[in-house]
Amino acid sequence: MLEExxxxxxxxxxxxxxxxxxxxxxxxxxxxCFTEIPCDPCYYSCPLEAIAEFQDINDLPELDFEKCxxxxxCITNCPGLAIFVLDYNYSEEEGVVRIPYEYSxxxxxxxxxxxxxxxxxxxxxxxxxxxxxxxxxxxxxxxWLAVPKEQVLIVRNFKRMED
Amino acid sequence: MEKCExxxxxxxxxxxxxxxxxxxxxxxxxxLLERDNFLGGQLVKQTHQFFGSHKQFAGIRGIxxxxxxxxxxxxxxxxxxxxxxxxxxxxxxxxxGYSYRGKFFKLKPEKTILATGASEKMLSFPNxxxxxxxxxxxxxxxxxxxxxxxxxxxxMIGAGNIGLIxxxxxxxxxxxxxxxxxxxxxxxxxxxHASKIRRAGIPILTYHTIKEARGDEEVESAxxxxxxxxxxxxxxxxxxxxxDTICLAVGLTPKVDLAIQAGCQMAYVAELGGDVPVRDENxxxxxxxxxxxxxxxxxxxxxxxxxEGELAAASAAGEIFPGNSAIAQERRExxxxxxxxxxxxxxxxxxxxxxxxxxxxxAGRDRYTRSWKN
Numbered sequence: 001m002l003e004e005x006x007x008x009x010x011x012x013x014x015x016x017x018x019x020x021x022x023x024x025x026x027x028x029x030x031x032x033c034f035t036e037i038p039c040d041p042c043y044y045s046c047p048l049e050a051i052a053e054f055q056d057i058n059d060l061p062e063l064d065f066e067k068c069x070x071x072x073x074c075i076t077n078c079p080g081l082a083i084f085v086l087d088y089n090y091s092e093e094e095g096v097v098r099i100p101y102e103y104s105x106x107x108x109x110x111x112x113x114x115x116x117x118x119x120x121x122x123x124x125x126x127x128x129x130x131x132x133x134x135x136x137x138x139x140x141x142x143x144w145l146a147v148p149k150e151q152v153l154i155v156r157n158f159k160r161m162e163d
Numbered sequence: 164m165e166k167c168e169x170x171x172x173x174x175x176x177x178x179x180x181x182x183x184x185x186x187x188x189x190x191x192x193x194x195l196l197e198r199d200n201f202l203g204g205q206l207v208k209q210t211h212q213f214f215g216s217h218k219q220f221a222g223i224r225g226i227x228x229x230x231x232x233x234x235x236x237x238x239x240x241x242x243x244x245x246x247x248x249x250x251x252x253x254x255x256x257x258x259x260g261y262s263y264r265g266k267f268f269k270l271k272p273e274k275t276i277l278a279t280g281a282s283e284k285m286l287s288f289p290n291x292x293x294x295x296x297x298x299x300x301x302x303x304x305x306x307x308x309x310x311x312x313x314x315x316x317x318x319m320i321g322a323g324n325i326g327l328i329x330x331x332x333x334x335x336x337x338x339x340x341x342x343x344x345x346x347x348x349x350x351x352x353x354x355x356h357a358s359k360i361r362r363a364g365i366p367i368l369t370y371h372t373i374k375e376a377r378g379d380e381e382v383e384s385a386x387x388x389x390x391x392x393x394x395x396x397x398x399x400x401x402x403x404x405x406x407d408t409i410c411l412a413v414g415l416t417p418k419v420d421l422a423i424q425a426g427c428q429m430a431y432v433a434e435l436g437g438d439v440p441v442r443d444e445n446x447x448x449x450x451x452x453x454x455x456x457x458x459x460x461x462x463x464x465x466x467x468x469x470x471e472g473e474l475a476a477a478s479a480a481g482e483i484f485p486g487n488s489a490i491a492q493e494r495r496e497x498x499x500x501x502x503x504x505x506x507x508x509x510x511x512x513x514x515x516x517x518x519x520x521x522x523x524x525x526a527g528r529d530r531y532t533r534s535w536k537n
Contacts, residue, residue, distance in 0.1 A: 003354070005367060005369075057503050
């Protein structure tokens with residue numbers, strides 16, 4: 001259970017995912033935000049108004065997957081680092097998971113790393129496809145991890161080989 | 164003896180916000196006494212982005228919020244912000260004594276806001292006095308203020324927000340965190356903080372406690388043990404972990420010494436972290452000259468402390484300028500923001516605590532109030 005281990009249970013994750021059809025259409029954000037806490041920066045970060053306006057600052061964000069283009073603006077605006085962008089059809093074989101990352105040094109583009117699941121277990125190897133670290137991201141990098149398609153819903157972190 | 168309109172004790176988020184709001188509302192003689200040689204209080208150690216409302220400071224890192232406050236303060240020469248000024252006592256004639264640069268000063272403020280923060284709780288276990296056992300605040304001070312790592316392999320005790328955040332900061336500093344253990348059955352901190360360290364591979368073990376620390380000159384290992392649902396140790400579940408540092412994040416206690424000296428009626432309210440002054444919804448204590456704000460009013464978090472600082476300042480200003488409708492309006496707006504912040508499920512215990520401390524008859528036992536003020 002999330003409250004006992006920090007790992008959200010499968011059913012909870014399921015509720016936050018777009019339909020299979022939408023997932024296959026292109027990049028889309030998922031909000032792994034499960035508890036009502038007073039927090040609303042994601043709403044203001046979305047340039048497409050794809051996040052429903054908060055009636056109460058404690059509301060959970062509700063994303064309109066049809067409006068979301070997976071631009072990723074929200075990723076670094078989430079203080080909880082709970083937003084990921086999934087691009088299931090990045091290539092024929094691979095999908096990409098975009099992950100908020102606040103460790104240094106940052107990985108290199110092209111580097112092979114160990115992909116980790118929500119429990120920190122190694123899920124396999126992944127390739128760092130892109131490292132976004134612009135000033136407006138306020139010291140939260142976004143790492144694009146290329147993983148086998150079936151791992152797009154599983155991989156949420158990584159560690160570097162030398163670690 | 165110097166006189167002033169408002170004295171604020173404590174230059175953390177509540178005190179800084181109080182000083183700026185008091186100035187904005189027209190007060191001209193404001194003293195801000197900060198014990199440390201820097202302003203910002205705990206903000207200067209908070210490297211993570213804050214939650215809360217976008218209209219306040221959500222999404223901004225604590226360290227940057229401290230800078231924002233300091234910049235604003237520099238534009239306000241009417242605020243005497245004294246760093247390294249230690250409040251020594253609040254006397255019966257409402258004189259505040261403080262030491263500053265080796266001398267003792269007396270100040271007679273019309274109003275005083277106590278924003279003195281909190282101190283960390285200790286935990287009893289064998290060998291808890293070995294070198295290598297720290298409070299989470301001390302670990303943050305070492306790492307985030309002075310760039311010193313406290314150890315190389317750490318056991319974190321307590322899975323509230325502080326335990327989870329400091330565990331994350333330790334990982335960011337390249338330190339191994341063996342586990343976060345938590346005596347209750349539930350992770351007390353925000354799930355997003357827990358998930359962040361869990362996906363980095365750090366186990367969070369609920370219903371676990373520390374049985375003892377081991378080591379000759381310093382911590383060499385810790386024995387942890389499972390607890391059952393009645394919080395009794397389960398025999399045979401002891402597990403020894405090789406670590407060199409134990410970090411305690413087992414809660415905070417409001418610092419209320421000055422409030423007690425000021426004769427404020429006190430109450431023990433568990434939800435707020437211990438003995439706190441009884442206060443009205445404007446944060447005025449039973450000593451009408453004294454207001455309380457931030458963690459010293461009840462353990463919460465920095466966004467609430469900022470708003471409470473502003474509310475206390477608006478309340479004090481409202482009494483110094485009676486009948487000023489703009490100030491009354493300001494006060495209402497701050498109270499609404501505070502209510503918004505506390506409305507959700509995570510604010511439930513704070514709401515319960517505040518309900519008790521605002522109604523004397525339901526408040527906890529007063530162990531302190533002296534008769535001379537009543």
